[in-house]
Amino acid sequence: MVKAFNVPQADETAEEDLKIIGKPFRRVDGRAKVTGQTRFADDVHFPRTAYVKLVRSTVPHARIRNIDFSGALAMHGVLGTLTGDELPEPFGIMPVSEDEHALAIDTVRFVGDPLAAIVAVSEDIAHAAALAVKVEYELLPTISNFDDALATPEPQIHDYADDGNIHKKVSLKFGDVEQGFDDADLILEDNFFYEGSNHLALEQHSCLALTEDDDRVTVYSSTQCPHYVHRALAKTLDIPGSRIRVIACSNGGAFGGKSDPFNHEIVVAKLALKLGRPVKITLTREEVFYCHRGRHPVQMHLKTGFRKDGTMTSQHLRTTLDGGAFGSYGVASTYYTGALQTTTYKLPNYWFEGARAFTNKPPCGPKRGHGTPQPRFGYEIQLDKAAHVLGIDPAELRLRNLVEPNTITSNWLRIGTIGLKECIDAVVKGSGWKKRYGKLPEGRGLGLACSAYMTGAGLPIYWNHMPQSGVQIQLDRSGNVAVFCGETEIGQGSDSVLAAVVAEVLGIDLKDIRLCVGDTDLTPVDLGSYSSRVTLMVGLAAKQAAERARDKIARAVGEHMELPQEALVFADGQVFPAHDPDKGIAFNEAVVIAESRFGTLGTTGSYIPPRAPGRFRGAGVGPSPTYSYSASVIEVEVDSGTGLYDVQKIWMAHDIGRAINPVLALGQIEGSIYMGLGEAVMEEQAFRRLPKRLSPALVHKMPSMLEYKSPGFHDMPEIVSYMIETNDERGPYGAKEAGQGPLLPIMPALANALFDAVGVRVDQVPIHPEMVLKALHEKQNGREARVGPHKFPDIDYGEPLIVRTPEQGGDGRATDDPKSKRKGLRSASGTMKERDDALKEKSSATLTTD
Template identity: 60%
Template structure:
């Protein structure tokens, strides 16, 4: 056997992994030759536009497209009845139609689709489609949804307009509070915001008369789009090919199957011509699926030394008009509270409301930045109450590595202590905290994120990621994988890992990805799963190839197979490295002896430890950790907050490509900063619930002039489950930024802003309140009473539990596939 290079080996054993490498697609990108979806064009191509609802909530009485069809250049018009089969990303919420069937549920909900010879003609045709609506009372936000169970936006869901209600209890929290020295409650709110990829979604469909559909789309999840197309269009999956074009930014916003993808496919089938759609920026806001606005209440009991005795967390999410990933998002607002600091008893109640706005879903950090904001601000207040430095508070009572949490998450490597020490030392925390002049302050926060979800989105026992490898007699290697390049560098991860195992240069490797005809399934670029899952699959495929080649090279090299080593494009005897042949010659030997050289690899995460309903969200093969210090300047006269600098330390397990890790961390800080200070999805609840600012001008994305300096520390605490020990880095570092900024504002001017974004108006109001001797705070004032179901009670591991529910959770909806997963 050739030497296996798995996680446990030190960095010295690695030749490629861990270096700062140019991405395999970088040259194409700087040349501008990368083809994004809208860059594609086919002969005879038609252009599609969607007519969208101008009502937030209305029954569709009648649609008449006669006049549109009569417009010269219009080739087809579709309405809801042409695509009556529902779809949705989660099996539990198949509540979308490609075009509204009987009801429109937000301003911007697609109602009809036109294919025409030009975008101009298609646009003109929209105005000629007559739609008669019967307006219904709109539900403008989560509180409105709680107060108004009627009219129901959907005819399913747990209660009125509450889509989902969750109640989980791990141990007796009341007893935990009784044992505490200090019990503190806080209310916080995280406003919704959106991904805002620079590329507007686009899709191109082509239909062949032999019954084969091809769709190119800027999607992060070609596999799920493939499933949705087959379902809605009633085509055999084998006749549908989905190619995810390189995404021009995604951040979670391109991970649902979308109306426009299905509509262009159907239009191509009807017209027999290729059909393309490119959304306008405004329409991208209507696709949304971004951060859920979330109201949160948290109560924690602590001992004088900071040890937590119990925690109770409640969240209420404003979900928008459809389910999307919302059930999972809701569980995520309660899942990861337990993985940074030891919480012996934990209760979580989560609710998601349907409202008449574009649907919320997964944005970078999916469901966890909101509770992390709440928790880290809450911890800052607790530390102050206890008279403990917040950094010291956070260094105490950390979750031990390789342990179980109260809610049965299995933590692996855990580098948070090192992260905290790095940012504390680097930022000069001890010289700054509570010591800077009025108006300047520092704040600290920690976080953790999953490296891929333990369960797939739909129930199945198959791998989450598959890789095929072809070794050519010329020495070329092609790796095939369904993973999708969204700018994070997944194609490079494949090349680097295969190159590492086979002793090649990453640029020797050809990567074919994200094409359902050519590549084995990978579930998609979401939940920070790709590096770990495709990475492990790639290692398996490459090791199989290496072993096969080594077996057939050994006789030629007259060395035992265990000593055959792959490096520098050579295959040689480790004992006498000069005795070797080129990689290509070695492949030829294998091919001559055993036939065409091809291998496969796949990855399936281990089963989670929790066995209760709801245990499906939260388990992950590995958890990344981050700590962050933010330095802020607050202008007390205006309330304007500026963030000159952030120090971030992130435990990535092991870097596969160091330069890409830096880029992911810096990019996460950027997005976190935007969420902390200025980004929000604003609606006019009193004006037909229109989106107030669906534009790149008025939705405020930080420019070069707002972006802070970033000092990054990469902490490498290899995880046994990661490829070479790698964990995620693309989402986790976003999480601590909003709470670090909020805590720093308090350090600077002594007011608590318990709401994100931290805008000048809020700081100004809080400062006014402080001047008047009122509570120096801006934030929510209450959490509504909700019709919670009976709790599902699960004993924590240290109370003799086995991960199963002790009671509760019966007689409700059928096992939630996304959450109960494959243990059914």
């Protein structure tokens, strides 16, 4: 019988007295990473491993006439070959664009497109044999970029495209856009271009598969999303998912580049099943450039209306995405070039039109910031231009437009906490903006830009009602706590977040936690390390599982001590009454009491994001439980004789909600700054095209790490990082994301700083010194001091979907699309069939968290 005591409840003090959360601690995998113990996919070795090389297309677009393996098969040590006809089932990350085959069937679509595989006893032999394969092609016209695709509807790279070679078209109109422009005192219209770039993760993709039984296969891979690989393997191998085990090894960097299921993963799994021995592939750096899935090259036309006081009345954004040869995440990427435009500043009326083209190049996909850095680049430069025209300080102009907390934007995104004002204040004060902006000597300048990013996508890639993250905890009577979760460590510190949350709740040391992660056989599903979702979603699932474990132990110990369970505190490896800490018992003793009381101990936790208010087609892209915010000031010095410029210092303030581990969070902020700087200054996934009459060739300009420029030790300026803690109720312990958002302000802040320094605009990235020089020459010659695109393609985006804004009294649905009135289940993700099935199941209500 539990007696009632008048004692302080443990929960009341817990929030203030955190032992691990918010403190800098060594990452749980830190020791393994500095000793070489971390096992990346290519570090996995099994006896009798055979090696695969992919035969890749040497032409950009062609039908395959014939593949001659005779030379390859004559080589000693070659074990076999594989072609696309043995893997006829298509796959692709988005259910709406399953357009890939593990090996090309009939048609190759870019230089590097795999069309056959060779497996041999050594990598050397596989390589030599792959080179000996003779392929006959029947060439098709080369479609080299968006404008080319628009002008060349035939032949179609994929026959399911919306229109010719335009893969996807989107037009979403929120509010009265025309009236908004009529109300404006100033309308600015600008064209921008953002070049594509590669993730350049240092680890090349690698994958090893081995069989255990007649039809069981285990796949080790460098993937960010083992769950999606699992699904793709089940589909393409045509065996039940229950017989496929995907183990995501720690990734040697990923940045979005390892979040698609890949053809090489399917090929090695298939070959392992054929050969009955372990089969491995590790891509060369050149092949990684062909896998790509990097930043889409995006052209933008941005038209915004301002009142004299700097507030905005309306915006019309048009984008084009050069998608490459496959869908990948491209449908989502297309929506993302418009979706988050409303999350920083109030835009009462907003029209977004986007189109993605298929082209004969490696497919583009998600890279850190996924689709949002490009429009953010244009937007923040245009705000700078508006500030100058209106005579308002650029920081002040932004402050006047800030989105209010706990509101819904014109495109139906729910904003919770917003620390953008604090972010702007911090970088303005830190950089001495008010005294220095516009007042530095010629050649030196400051630029400011801001951004927002999602903390996890609100919807899964494929439509379902299951948790997006699951955690299972097993308690051992030794006091060890085993934590199982499908999350994948890609360097961002997800293992440390998972362990920290569990250790905090149970009051134990990080060293008493054993993690088992990223293993589809052993761990509950987590959708993967993308969309900045892991800290929030895994964190909350872990918190729920740990709290359930704590409560169970507390109940047993409470009974044992004749105390209410609420009176017990879990801290420092002890369980003790809050009013009498000396009466405590060790955590492992508490587990023994609980196990004696309840039997074997285990708990689970799961997380599903709250439902978003938008109900129109396309409303599935953009919602997030909460948004992070960033503001940055960049200081630059320009040599006006050469156009060379030097980024001298970067101030960055990031609304992180709350830092679970400040050292790791700062690492994410700094890493984002670095990667943004790379895109701003030098990185480009560019292609070489010969004149059409000479050759159809379209090849990667620089598929090596030396030629593809990325910033080195010499290129980094001093960084000052401020973490703004807004403590969001929707995040674990208040946390938001940090891994992507701080990338976004860097490119426009640099462009704005160059303007402050020498009065020229460069409306494209990367910003090469010769562009600065050219703009300076234009200025000297009395022409517009600007380098950037002068026109935007003439595209028919189709009839817009009209959505009334919350301000207009809308209900989140489109007014002109009868289909979208169907029970609010349409979204940009999921096939119609899957959605219909989900509707039939009717299991939604019970699982939705709010």
